[in-house]
Amino acid sequence: MSKPKIVVLGAGYAGLMTTKKLAKQLAPEEAELVLVNKHNYHYETTWLHEVAAGTINHNQARFMISDVVNPNRVRLIYDSVVKVNKEENKVVLENSELTYDYLVIALGFVTNTFGIKGMEENAFFIQDIDGCQLIRDHIEYKFAQYKNSEEKNDDDLTILVGGGGFTGIELVGELVEKVPQLCKKYDIDRRKARIINVEAAPSILPVFEKDLVAYAKESLERRGVEFMIGTKITECTEEGFVVGDDSELVKAGTIVWTGGVTGSPVLSESGFELNRGKVTVNGDLRAPGEDNIFILGDCAWVMNEAEGRPFPPTAQAAMQHATTCAHNIAALLHNEPLQNFIxxxxxxxxxxxxxxxxGTVFGGTKLTGKPAATMKKVVDNRSIFLFGGVNLLLKKGKVRPF
Structure with missing residues (x-):
């Protein structure tokens, strides 16, 4: 009798950690493990804004999957997922097909432009390592071009960031570090380089309380960030954002959209019922009506029943999804009860x-300034440690002197 085959799609926070835990919990004779990912590396999604700004090297933000998962225990397939054929227990890849007994879909997110005209064509996205390298290179190219142009256009030095959520604000926070370096490198007056954040909502950083939001805004403004809050973007052109009821054009040399994400398009291609681009999963993280398909991370809405809304789709939640998912797959194999995600x-x-x-940590303790920055690096280092232990932490962890 053949071993049950467990196929994991995606090597992000949820998929890679699920694979790692399954390899630990199940003996080789109990199940065949397969991990499918587009690239042979995992990248830290929560570090992408630093890659885009150029404050860390892109190689620091990624590590080889084979450094974390033993290829002798887990079959690694580097290919793109096209769709899942649920009726036949089959995954269609660009270059082949796979059958499965149990499936974990953890394919991450794609950028959501909310139908804003021209955004797809004219803006950069914080979406993957390659795209963030393009942003970094484009910004520096604009500064170099300005330096070497006889007819200088100050708009070329403006960096326009759409979206005042986590990614947008962390990006402008890195840009206020990088832009002065570029100005010095290319002998440009710092006052000519602008960083503008545009947010349609009445506030930035909606996950935080007002006092922390006020601190963040004042800190960034003091270092040169301009905010346009409560300002709706109606169009993105090659020149910049068209905003507000009077259709004002805010010009820029670099345009970055960070205003939203949605689950992988593979979900819709595969016929899952979607709510705002994601699947609302059962408490045990299985797709509704599916006994052998788990959906995790940015592809899933996991409901907080006590509050009647989904848990935040964060990296820490995705890694916790992995713990529950791996336990539940092992439970299915052993005919044991499943757990609901907590x-x-x-x-x-x-x-x-x-x-x-x-930040807010330890059940409500608020942090600002250097203590918050230090805690952020602790959080980032913890992720690396959980994946690869001390060796990976020493290779990829963040150590920055204050």
Missing amino acids: FDDKGTVASLGITDGV
Whole structure:
């Protein structure tokens, strides 16, 4: 009798950690493990804003999957997922097909432009390592071009960031570190380089309380960030954002959209019922009506029944999804009861550059400034440690002197 085959799609926080835990919990004779990922590396999604700003090297934000998962225990397939054929227990890849007995879908997110005209064509996205390298290179190219142009256009030095959520604010926090370096490198007056954040909602960083939001805004403004809050973007052109009822054009040399994400399009291609681009999963993290399909991370809405809304789709939640999912797959194999997901909220911290940040940790303790920035690095290092232990932490962890 053949061993049951467990296929995991995606090597992000949820998928890679699920694979790692399954390899530990199940003996080789109990199940065949397969991990499918587009690239042969995992990247830390929560570090992408630093890659985009150019404050860390892109290689620091990624590590080889084979450094974490033993290829002798887990079959690694590097390919793109096209769709899941649920009726036939089959995964269609670009270059082959796979059958499965149990499936874990953890394919992450794609950028959601909310139908804003021209955004897809004219803006950069914080979405993957390659795209963030393009942002970094484009920003520096604009500064170099300005330096070497006889007819200088100050708009070329403006960096426009759409979206005042976590990613947008952490990006501008890194840009206030990087832009002065570029100005010095290319002998440009710092006052000519602008960083503008545009947010349609009445506030930035909606996950934090008002006092922390006020601190973040004041800190970034003091270092040169301009905010346009409560300002709706109606269109994105090659020149910049068209905003407000009077259709004002805010010009920029670099345009970055960070205003929203949605689950992988593979979900819709595979016929899952979606709510705002994601699947609302059962408490045990299985897709509704599916006994052998688990959906995790940014592909899933996991409901907080006590509050009647989903748990925040964060990296820490995704890694906790992995613990529940691996346990439940092992339970299915052993005919044991399944567990419902319980979120252990360890707090939330946002960086505002190298030595500044805001956060709430340890059940409500508020942090600002250097303590928050230090805690952010602790959080980032913890993720690396959980994946690869001390060796990976020493290779990829963040150690920044204050």
